[in-house]
Amino acid sequence: MRPATEEELAVCIRDAKGPLAIMGGGTRSIALTEGEVLSTSALRGIELYEPGALTLVALAGTPLAEIEATLAKERQRLPFEVPDMRGLLGRDGTSTIGGVVAANASGPRRVQAGACRDSLIGVRMVTGDGAIIKNGGRVMKNVTGYDLVKLVAxxxxxxxxxxEVSFKLLPVPAASATLVLRGLSDAQAVAAMSAALGSPYEVSGAAHLPGEGTFLRIEGFAASVAYRTDRLREHLAAHGTVEVEENAARWPGLRDVAAFHGRAGDVWRLSVKPSDAPAITARLGADAVQYDWGGGLIWALVPEGTDLRARLGAFQGHATRIRGQGPGAFQPEPSAIAALTQGLRAKFDPRGLFNTGLMGA
Known part of the structure; x- marks a missing residue:
């Protein structure tokens, strides 16, 4: 099913006799779901764009590339640096803005600008009984229904x-610089990233690729970038020699985990306390790892079929299987949280139609 309007979508859901597998562009899905495919790809178009107000409203099936091209003409961007998962997952297709929100897809800039949900200011959606509801608004000052806006991301x-989704936007920075430290161990790299993120120099990216380097990004007006780069180099002097790259070419590869592209194996994504990251990585037995968000995000490439949660045992955080087969792509929820989750699903999807079997549903 590929409804062309919101009303047609509502009818499809009301008339559904069994589970529905919700799909946007199919570039981010990480687990199989049961049921007939219900695609939102025909619900496309930018409905409102006000550069002066830094706001954008688009239908859920609108290609991300179309949105980014429109914003680029005004030197504006989505704040949260959307990852392109096609290379990592070995997929073609077109990423849609609804899929971005559904996955809360957020790249390296999350350490400064927040996640996708932090820039989302309004949504429209169809519930499991076919009702059309809206939440939030189309301007930044409208916070009506704020919690539900955050919840659906x-x-x-x-x-x-x-x-339909509504976002606040940010200007494209005029300049960028990347500070690089070479030869650091994982523990040393996390310490350096923590020092940078804890400084007043507004770091917008902090990643570590073992064997290649530790990378820290500064963005903004040219004079400000130059000043903050010099100060941060001094601040990090105790952590090693600091090189400076005067461009942003490295970050798309870090954002998209390009180091894993074309390599066999399963890919896991772990959300952890940065201070715990080196010890957790040591227990992974991974073929390769990459750190992002100052160490709060670990990407791990492991042999196919590896049950990484069993290998790790108890730890503080979440492990999500991004690529590979097997039960339970998402971290099992504690019983109290699971009860809340089931209550929410019963409220919004009383017939249990949407993406059955995903996230414990």
Missing amino acids: GAWGTLGVLT
């Missing part, structure tokens, strides 16, 4: 089918 379509 990262719910992977299990609470409702998004039809």
